[in-house]
Amino acid sequence: MSIKGCQCFRNVEDKETIQCFQCQLAFHQDCVGINKSAFKFISSMSNIKWYCDECMKLLPDVKSLNKAVRDSNNELNTRIDKIDESNILLRSGLVAIKRLIQKNIDKAEKFDGTDLSTELCSLKNDLSKSFADAVRCEVKKRPFNSSFANTLLDLFNSEIVRIVDIVAYDPYLRDPNLPYLQFRSQLKTYLFAQ
Secondary structure (H helix, E strand, C coil): CCCCECCCCCCCCHHHEEECCCCCCEEECCCCCCCHHHHHHHHHCCCCCCCCHHHHHHCCCHHHHHHHHHHHHHHHHHHHHHHHHHHHHHHHHHHHHHHHHHHHHHHHHHCCHHHHHHHHHHHHHHHHHHHHHHHHHHHHHCCCCHHHHHHHHHHHHHHHHHHHHHHHHCCCCCCCCCCHHHHHHHHHHHHHHC
């Protein structure tokens, strides 16, 4: 069959033709001066682009085009290197930020309201037990002295008031539905009634 683009008008099978990348016209491989081994090589490689003589005349100077492409590639590679450096700095900054966030989360978990509430209740119980035990021991050691007992009782009461103020002031420990003064008053009543 006759090939569109080729000037010889011979009938040749399509597998023996080469197509111009620019104009898309097909040519017999032997009409354009390509030997069989070069033709097989060009046909087997999809990234090789072949141009006919007419299209080569229309293309700008290939050397200057290659230089422009090379320069453009060099500029792009330089920009990519700068972006890579920026990414490395950004990643290290993000890692540092993640460490700080995790450190803050760990600290916040240590001061969780429920743990703090439980600890304060435990300390309150230990304080009242150990202070009462201390008073009992002191009373047993010494003969009864009412002024000494009153001093110890006043000291005990002032410590309880101080603890009540700490607990009542902390929004995590007190009942959020009660105002501060009402909660403080109820807590004092509860502790001193015991």
